[in-house]
Amino acid sequence: MEYNPSAIETKWQNFWNENKTHEPLEEPKSSDLMSEEDLVNDSVKKKKFILSMFPYPSGRIHMGHVRNYCLGDAFARHFRKNNFNVLHPIGWDSFGMPAENAAIKHKSHPKKWTYENIDYMRKELEGLGLSFSKTREFATSDELYTKWEQEFIIKMFEEGLLYQKSATVNWCPHDLTVLANEQLEEGCCWRCGTEVVQKEMPGYYIAITKYAQTLLDDLKTLEGQWPSQVLTMQENWIGRSEGLEFDFSLSASSKEKLGNNFDKYTVFTTRPDTVYGVSYSALAPEHEIVTYLIENNLLSTEKIDAIKAMKKVTERDRATEEKIGLDLEITVVHPLTGKEVPVWVANFVLASYGGGAVMAVPAHDQRDFEFAKKYDLPINVVIENDTDMSEAFTGEGKLINSDKYDGQKNTKAKKAIMYDFEQETLGKKQINYKLRDWGVSRQRYWGAPIPFVHCDDCGIVPEKVENLPVALPEDVEITGEGNPLENHPTWKHTSCPKCGKDATRETDTLDTFVQSSWYFLRYATNPEKWNDVGIDKANTDYWMDVDQYVGGIEHAILHLLYARFFTKALNQLGYTNSVEPFKNLLTQGMVLKDGAKMSKSKGNVVDPDAIVSKYGADTARLFMMFAAPPTKELEWNDSAVEGAYRFIRKFYENSSKCEGANASQIEKIDHSSLEKDEKEARKKVYEALQKSHEVMNKTYAFNTLIASCMEALNALNKQDNSVVWLEGYYILTNILEPIIPHASWELSEKLFARVNFENTLEVKEEVFVQDTIVLAITVNGKKRGEVEVSPNASKEEILAIAKENENTKKWIDGKEIIKEIVVPKKLVNLVVKG
Structure with a gap:
């Protein structure tokens, strides 16, 4: 049987299209049908919603697309084989600036450029044999999609x-x-x-800030189902902090300088225990007081130019820049000590957080410390410590130089100071978030x-x-x-x-993140209803949440956060009962070549079409799943692609060794009567089946599953029983179908006269029962040989066989054995004298 991927893949892609093999079954008519009893009785088929992040139609697919969609397809095919009703849709995130840039460059229309790209990329994805639903495909630039989004x-x-x-x-x-x-x-x-x-x-x-706490709280429901790294990134982006909000009043001279237009400004601190250590205050370059000083030329030209330069740098980039600032030549009054505190403008203060003003305590905040050292500002220690103050002390300790709070532990004093501020109406407890409205x-x-x-x-x-x-x-x-x-x-x-x-x-027009924040709910709505509703609640009651979401780690913050928010907002508006959109999340690593992300500018791009043309789609799929665990970066390797092709060809062509056997004989295999190599082959095959359950439902380590299948094929090659071969192929074609579907469907048809991917395969424990076990033999603690014995052999039988072992004899002959130890199922240790 010669392996011809082009013919096989064309055949089965046509078959799947003509038979609508990958379309989901119709949703239940009513949520009343979805009781636990109904699910158990299969009157409503259990569902799986498998989704890969949809692509931007840039013109051609790249290897990142291939990896993303092959991973999603593996899940979809696995659950479809295991009797789930699977929704596995695809669409196009088709609005955006690149289309306008292309229109300018090519003197075309963005719509024409976009939809031509969609047509081309759709054919490329079809060529990979991806089992997408075709009836639910849409582009976010379709007017019908826009209609409901505008609503x-x-x-x-x-x-x-x-x-x-x-x-x-x-x-x-x-x-x-x-x-x-x-x-x-x-x-x-x-x-x-x-x-x-x-x-x-x-x-x-x-x-979105109205949902800040809810978005934060609901991250707990995703623990163990989303990567911990992503949960942490979301938590940090939302950035909840509890602290004290209070006002700094401007000094009399500063009020006068500012034309009595300002009396005070508000600061927020998470460290009220250090309030007596304030030695300066800092404002964001966008703060209204700074703006007033600039507009009224109350600062030197040099300072005004420097502040304008600060404002040109984005908040994100300021976080990594060297801390710089300028004295604004005004002061504020400390609310507890009454002392005047200088006010600076600083690039590390963000207008979007805490009102754009901070109290600075150099002795106990490293950022404030570095700024104070740079500009020779006072450093007031208020927490007792024995460091040399070559850097800020941020640990716990007793307060000093803090009036009536001296001697209190700072953690306790924090609460006391906040309480006193509120009692004396100087300030209030406040919860702030880094998250800004969208x-x-x-x-x-x-x-x-x-x-x-x-x-x-x-x-x-x-x-x-x-x-x-x-x-x-x-x-x-x-x-x-x-x-x-x-x-x-x-x-x-x-x-x-x-x-x-x-x-x-x-x-x-709307930010394109809006379109990608609800597309999954559109997929979950039956296309027959698309003209009448944007989201059908009964349909989403059945399909949502997405059971497995696959996409790049680069979308870990904004896309996922906005999609989570949109789901909650649409729930509040009555469109859906969903609260969290994505139950399980898999973030796949990038595809690299020569150690760098593939890009045209680096000249290291690999064309997926060329790989499919030369080796076939199944080879591309197998390589992508085998070369690295899905969450890790994948380094492109031409020889490994060749290796993937050779394995599929070997798997396909070795199927001739099943000749002479038929499917009815598989269930009649008497394992106890088989030869050793035949038993070992069955064991390896069923180990691969066990691995498939583990990988698909827990670890996602497809590379280990493929390795198990390779081991099983090697074990089959060491025996000649055609029935064992046929059973092996019955199982291996099932296991590998999500990864190399074309070859698996072809082999299944040839070997079984039908496609045998509709039944859940059970692991047969009989294959793991061992006729013999191998024990290590050590003499005086050093390994000198091995012995193969029955699992039921007695200690005496094991010792007798061990002493007769050829490798062991030369270490014990003529010597007195003073101790004999048998560790069950592990080793025999002989201790000799001399």
Whole structure:
């Protein structure tokens, strides 16, 4: 049987398409059908929702795509074989700036470029034999998807979960759009490389901070099911901190300098126990007092220029920069001591956290310490310690130089100081979060229009739901200069949905993270209902949560956080009963070549199409699953790809050794009557079956499963019993079907005249019963040989056989044996004299 991957793969891909093999069964008509009793009785089939993060249609798939989708496909095929109703969909995250950049470069339309890419990439994914549902495929740029997304946005606006405000944003002067912090690289736009500037402008924000504590609390429900690294990253991003909020009052001279426009400002600290150690206060460069000083030229030109330079650096990049600051030449009054404290502007203070102002205690905060050392500011020790103060002391101890709190342990004094601040109305306990509300406005064409109208009389008015979708005009010119929607001659001119007067449409479009924050709920809605609803609650009651989610670690924070938030918000708005979207998460590592991430600029890209053309899709799939554990980085290796191909060819062509046997003989195998090599072969086959259960349900270590299958094939090769061969292939084709489906389906058809992937295979314990066991023989503690005995042999029988062992004899002949030890199932130890 010669292995011809091209013919085999074409045959089975056509078969799966024609027979709609991978479509899920219809959802239950009612949630009443989904009782535990029904599930047990199979009147409602148990479900599995398997999902890989959907791709951006960039033009061609890359090896990262191959790894991601092969992993997801393995889960889907495994559970489908084990009698689950499997939903395994695919779609396209198709809005975004790259399409506009491509339109400018190629003088084409973003829509045309996007949908042509989708068509091409769909064929590439089909060529890998991925078992996606075709009926549930959609692109997020489809008008029907936009329609329901706009409805959600309107509902969020009506419920106070979305609002407009002016704020300082990252602005790319080349692409003329707002960028998230995560879209900046060393202060430059991630796409065009232009230096980003900070700009004050109005925009729409989703109030994700209202869910900060819920998002934090519900991480506990994901423990053991999500990687601990991802949970920690989410927890740190939300950044809950408890502390004291209080005001620093400006000194009389400073108030005068500021024209009596400011009396005080608020600071937040998690270390109220160190409040007596304050030696300076620091403001963010965006703070209103700093802005006033600049606008009124109350600082030197050099200082003003330096502060403006600070503001150009994003908050994220400031965190890694050297700490720098400037004396603002004003002071505030310490609320407890009455002493004046100098006020500085510092790049480490963030406008988005704690009001953009901090109290600085250099003796007990390393950041404050380094700043104070650099600018020769006082360092006031208030926690007793025996260090040389070459760095800040951040440990526990008794308070000193802290008035009536002296002698108290700082952990106890923290509570006492907070209590006294509240009693004397100087401050209050406060919980803060690093999480900021989500800015969703983008000044670009290729995105979902924000469905609001601006009316001179009514203000911001949502479009009527019955008029949705607010669709993009196709007659636009993409020049890269300004927002094409803003410049369109007619599209933005409309009437107010409320009063009917002339009005203008909102020309900002939504951040693409919005589209990827609910797509899984759309998949979970039966396509027959897509025209009528965005999300069907009865359907999502059945399918949600996603049982296995697969994607890159680079999405560990924002995408997953936004998807978690959207699910909770849509629950609040009545669209779904789901609370957390993803039950289990697998974050796969990157595919590298020559030690670096594959990229055209590095010249180390491997074309998946070329691999499939040369070796077949099954080889590409096997290599991706075998070369490294899924969570680790995978280094591309041409020889290992060749090795994967050789294994499949050997597996396929060795099936000829099953000739002369038929399936009915498998159940009649008498294990006790088999030869040793035959028993060993069966044992290795069933060990691989055991490994498949462990891998699919617990470890995800597909590389170890494939290694077990290779061992089983090698063991089969050492015996000639055709029935044992046939049983081995019955099991191995089942185990390997999720990984190399084409070859497995072909072999199953040839060997069994049907495809035998519908029954759960049971492990037969009889194959693990050993006829003999091997014991090590040691003489005076050193290994000198081995002995093979019956598991039921007595101590005397074991010793007799051990002493007759040829390797052992030369170490004990002529010597007195003074001690004989048998450790059951492990070893024989003989202690001799001389």
